[in-house]
Amino acid sequence: MDNVDMMAEQIADLIRQANAEETTPTECVQLLAQAVGLAVDPLHQLELVMLVADTAGRAAHDAADRALRGEGRPGGKAATWAEIGGAAALSKDTAFRQFHGGTALSWSPAARGVRQVARRPASGGNR
Numbered sequence: 001m002d003n004v005d006m007m008a009e010q011i012a013d014l015i016r017q018a019n020a021e022e023t024t025p026t027e028c029v030q031l032l033a034q035a036v037g038l039a040v041d042p043l044h045q046l047e048l049v050m051l052v053a054d055t056a057g058r059a060a061h062d063a064a065d066r067a068l069r070g071e072g073r074p075g076g077k078a079a080t081w082a083e084i085g086g087a088a089a090l091s092k093d094t095a096f097r098q099f100h101g102g103t104a105l106s107w108s109p110a111a112r113g114v115r116q117v118a119r120r121p122a123s124g125g126n127r
Contacts, residue, residue, distance in 0.1 A: 004040065011035045011044075018055070025059035057104030060088060064099055 017023060018031040032055055036048040066072060067079035067087075085092035088105055098105045109116075 007038045007040065011038050011048075014038075025055065025062040028055050029059050054104070057106045060105035061099060061103055064088070064095065064105060 014031045014035040018028040018035075023031070029052060032048055032052045036045055036052060039045045039048055064079075064084050067084055070076040070078040073079060079087075081092035081096050084090075084099075085095040088095055089107065089111070090098070090105065094108075095105065
């Protein structure tokens, strides 16, 4: 068995572990990130990075849920939306809306550095 086959097998095993029912969302992110580091093909890396991004948003939602319940917090004190928003670099209102509106927390495209491209009419059109 050559190195490529061994790495493919390791990647498949990491993905299986990440998809296991008992794997926490944070552990899933870690396992998928390890798989990205092993992938050689840029398209496979892209696929895995997108899985990491999706899973990270879900893990952030899970962490916010645990913080709201006070799990792992000093004195078991429940976190406020202001604390959750601050930790996630989101406003408390955005964190609240995202938490109750879906299964993931994420930054806006602008906060991630995504720029909107203005479409310009094709040259040679009607003037």
